[in-house]
Amino acid sequence: MLESCQNAQERWGGVHKLIDRWLLERHELIQAYDTLGAHPDALAEKQKPLQEFCGSLVDYVSAGHFEVYEQLTGEAKAFNDKRGLELAETLYPRIDxxxxxxxxxxxxxxxxxxxxxxxxxxxGLLHERFELEDCLIEVLHTAHKQKAAVQA
Known part of the structure; x- marks a missing residue:
């Protein structure tokens, strides 16, 4: 999972500060998951790290739904990106x-x-979600970056 997170940062880092911050939060979430996952049978003994992980998880999910997805959809609408909007309509229900x-x-x-x-x-759920999010980012931002360059 960590490798795919790094690949996403390499592909889209710097495209948009909001997404950069969100991908950094994803990276930190993955690290916390991996740390706790090293000994999952001992979760009961790791209440504080588990609570911190859960807080990060909720923050990440919330940022996706209330910031990043809105931004991506807004950009797709601004650029009349029908393909991106169709993709969003297809992927958002599974993300939900x-x-x-x-x-x-x-x-x-x-x-x-x-x-x-x-x-x-x-x-497994996080991995699937990250893949769906990466797909949205790639399709929407790649298309918009190219359209913005043409319009400039």
Whole structure:
């Protein structure tokens, strides 16, 4: 997962400060996941790091939904990018499903019911979400960057 995060930063770093910050938050989230995942059976003993991870998880998910996705969709509309808007319409529902599962994990942890099995499932969900987000960023920003250069 960390490698794909680094590849995303190399491809889109500097394109937009919001996305740069978000990709940095993703990188930090992955590092925290990997640290906790080294011994997932001992999650009960790692309450403070687990709470910090969950806080980062909620912050990352929220930034995606309330900042980054809105920005990407807004750019697609501004550039009349039908392909990008269609992609967003296709991918957002799956991202929403993943979001619900991520937030349900956070709720479990808030209730003190975080178990290793759910934590391991979280890794697959995060990986899928990152791939979907990368697809959105690549299609929308690549198209817009090229259109902006033509208009300039």
């Amino acid at each position: 499903v993943i979001t619900e599962k991520l937030l349900a994990f956070n709720d479990l942890c808030d209730e003190g019911k975080c178990v290793a099995e759910k934590f391991k499932e979280l890794g």
